[in-house]
Amino acid sequence: MLRVEQLTIPGLPDLTFEVGDGQCLAIEGPSGIGKTRLLRAIADLDDVPGQVFLDGAERHEMPAAQWRRQVRFAAAEPGWWGETARHSIEEAGGTLERIEKMTSDLGLDPAILDRPVSQLSTGERLRLALVRALADQPRVILLDEPTGALDKASAALAEELIRYQILAGRTVALVSHDRGQIERLADLRLQLADPAAGGSP
Amino acid sequence: MSSYVSLSPADLALASILILVNAGVSMAFRLGLERTLLLTTLRMVVQLLLIGLVLRWIFQQTSPLWTLLLASIMIAAAGREAITRQERRIAGWSSYGLGTGTLLMVGTFATIFAVGGVISPDPWYAPRYVLPILGMVLGNSLTGIALSLDTLTSTAWRERAAIEARLALGQPRLMALRETTRRALKTGMTPILNAMAASGIVSLPGMMTGQILAGVDPVEATKYQVLIMFLIAGSTALGVLLATFGGVLLITDDRHRLRLDRLVTKEKAPAG
Numbered sequence: 001m002l003r004v005e006q007l008t009i010p011g012l013p014d015l016t017f018e019v020g021d022g023q024c025l026a027i028e029g030p031s032g033i034g035k036t037r038l039l040r041a042i043a044d045l046d047d048v049p050g051q052v053f054l055d056g057a058e059r060h061e062m063p064a065a066q067w068r069r070q071v072r073f074a075a076a077e078p079g080w081w082g083e084t085a086r087h088s089i090e091e092a093g094g095t096l097e098r099i100e101k102m103t104s105d106l107g108l109d110p111a112i113l114d115r116p117v118s119q120l121s122t123g124e125r126l127r128l129a130l131v132r133a134l135a136d137q138p139r140v141i142l143l144d145e146p147t148g149a150l151d152k153a154s155a156a157l158a159e160e161l162i163r164y165q166i167l168a169g170r171t172v173a174l175v176s177h178d179r180g181q182i183e184r185l186a187d188l189r190l191q192l193a194d195p196a197a198g199g200s201p
Numbered sequence: 202m203s204s205y206v207s208l209s210p211a212d213l214a215l216a217s218i219l220i221l222v223n224a225g226v227s228m229a230f231r232l233g234l235e236r237t238l239l240l241t242t243l244r245m246v247v248q249l250l251l252i253g254l255v256l257r258w259i260f261q262q263t264s265p266l267w268t269l270l271l272a273s274i275m276i277a278a279a280g281r282e283a284i285t286r287q288e289r290r291i292a293g294w295s296s297y298g299l300g301t302g303t304l305l306m307v308g309t310f311a312t313i314f315a316v317g318g319v320i321s322p323d324p325w326y327a328p329r330y331v332l333p334i335l336g337m338v339l340g341n342s343l344t345g346i347a348l349s350l351d352t353l354t355s356t357a358w359r360e361r362a363a364i365e366a367r368l369a370l371g372q373p374r375l376m377a378l379r380e381t382t383r384r385a386l387k388t389g390m391t392p393i394l395n396a397m398a399a400s401g402i403v404s405l406p407g408m409m410t411g412q413i414l415a416g417v418d419p420v421e422a423t424k425y426q427v428l429i430m431f432l433i434a435g436s437t438a439l440g441v442l443l444a445t446f447g448g449v450l451l452i453t454d455d456r457h458r459l460r461l462d463r464l465v466t467k468e469k470a471p472a473g
Contacts (some may be wrong), residue, residue, distance in 0.1 A: 044370060045458055045459075047454065047456070047460075060456075063373075064368075064457040065373050066372075068369055068370065072369060075365065075369070077362060078362065078366055079361070079367075081363040081366075081367065081380060088363075088366070091367075091370070093370075121328075129366075132366075132370070133369075136370075143313065
């Protein structure tokens with residue numbers, strides 16, 4: 001179970017919430033409100049005051065690397081290194097079999113793994129980044145617009161893969177602008193709003 | 202040394218005509234550099250004259266304290282030069298601390314190595330040996346350090362998505378920044394490798410030229426130049442290594458986060 005306590009992101013009220021195993025939390029709110037910053041804070045990629053627990057263990061009780069191998073952030077605009085996608089996906093860990101299976105589950109020919117990343121389309125890269133994020137089976141998956149740049153058919157395949165992760169008992173936090181997708185995947189919803197904008201007379 | 206020809210102020214005035222060529226280029230192409238050129242030329246002449254006078258006085262004293270004082274000023278100035286012109290530098294005093302600290306270490310190391318182990322002047326702190334060696338080591342190391350830190354911060358900025366993707370996968374900071382570090386090290390080492398490869402064929406190093414003009418036998422001058430090259434190469438490599446890894450630690454934190462918020466761009470940098 002993922003538990004967030006008094007997480008203080010600038011411009012937002014302190015956040016406290018829980019997401020259980022096998023549950024998906026949708027994080028909603030206008031652009032620029034801090035949805036990405038919330039995901040990054042949970043992954044401990046930004047220095048944000050507050051506490052985040054995974055099964056009772058706080059993120060700062062363990063080395064950062066160990067935390068992020070369990071609590072995985074997948075960026076909306078994923079970065080790549082090395083020549084091919086295979087290079088960075090294999091560095092992430094996970095068996096070759098699983099990597100190639102997920103690649104074809106997302107509608108991609110596994111041969112694409114050996115093509116230079118610079119020759120791939122945005123949508124192909126986004127799907128391969130999803131493979132990379134899931135390859136070593138992290139416990140918590142923080143997805144920042146995982147289907148934002150995908151066509152309908154590819155988005156449906158990606159959604160299917162995410163649903164499978166939830167069914168397998170993993171915890172998912174999802175930032176998405178696709179209302180239908182949130183309806184289909186999310187068990188819980190968190191609406192982020194600027195307290196100054198809504199509350200002031 | 203009968204071959205040594207002393208230069209009169211009139212000789213130097215004659216040579217200064219050459220600067221007019223620079224001024225001519227600037228005016229012909231409207232580069233707007235005339236003012237800078239004039240100021241820079243004056244600054245160079247004054248700086249060199251002053252240091253000539255200071256050195257003459259300090260050489261006469263042969264006092265370890267005065268030598269140490271001048272050495273400290275040189276190191277502090279070099280530390281500032283190494284950082285000031287960076288496109289994106291690490292904010293606050295830490296970048297100057299890194300530059301100056303690195304130069305202090307390599308300058309001290311190379312100079313003591315040279316006067317203690319190789320040249321052995323009497324006394325060992327003789328300013329005539331210590332200060333020029335320190336100066337050459339600092340001048341070259343600072344170029345290497347400045348280049349490697351500049352490459353480190355600009356590459357980390359450009360590749361931030363890839364670096365953060367690696368950190369998000371649970372890679373430690375040294376691994377996530379491995380290619381960035383390697384590029385910074387390589388860029389910092391390149392000038393000294395070029396200088397070594399080109400020396401003697403393309404260029405006669407300034408120190409050697411100076412000694413030959415002052416009447417020293419070319420082979421003797423060469424021996425000193427080779428010593429200086431070794432000192433410079435070793436200290437540059439050490440300086441580039443220390444500065445790059447120090448820089449990696451400064452643009453990340455102990456929770457293995459990329460801290461590009463600690464960089465300031467040149468325009469936004471506060472004065473001083």
